[in-house]
Amino acid sequence: MISSSHKRHLLKALSWRILGTLDTMLLAWLISGNPLTGFKIGLAEVVTKIGLYYLHERVWFKVDLKQNHQFANSQYRHIAKTITWRVVGTLDTMLLAWLISGDPMIGLKVGLAEVLTKMLLYYLHERMWYRINFGLDRKTIEDE
Structure with missing residues (x-):
């Protein structure tokens, strides 16, 4: 069984948000033509x-605690997390871009562009964090 700390999840959230924010700013700037909007x-x-x-x-x-260990450590898990996060993230981006720019088409365009860039970036981020042991307490069956 693997135990994960709240610190790990917080650091993952912060590192992803830095990467994701830079991507959003660049895309929103390019699509709206206004760096301040981005x-x-x-x-x-x-x-x-x-x-x-x-x-x-x-x-x-x-979810991982309830699934078998093979799924929890597989690339399928990372792909499933990538897809579910992208749905949540895209809806949030579309709404924010629409509200801030005042143009629903800018919200739609930024959201659609992010589907491509963010899925790749998120998958790479997730795979990197899978290789980092920070905040994990790995217990083997022999230890229990």
Whole structure:
């Protein structure tokens, strides 16, 4: 069984949010043509997405405890987490971009562009964190 700390989930959330915010700012700037709009959307996401990502991590940790160990450590888990996070993240981005820019088409375009960039970035981020032992207490069957 693997135990995971809240510190690990918090650091994962923060590292992902930095990467995700930079991606959002760049895409929103390119799509809206306004760097200030990109900055505002990225800044708003810092607030909403840290909380959403932390909740997403906690839910997936609970799911992993109930699943067999083979699924919990497989690439299928990372792909499933990537897809579920992207759905939550895209809806949040679309809404924020629409509200901040005042144009629903900008919200739609930024959200659709992020589907491609963020899924790749998130998958790579998830795989990197899988290799890092920070905040994990690995117990083997022999230890119990």
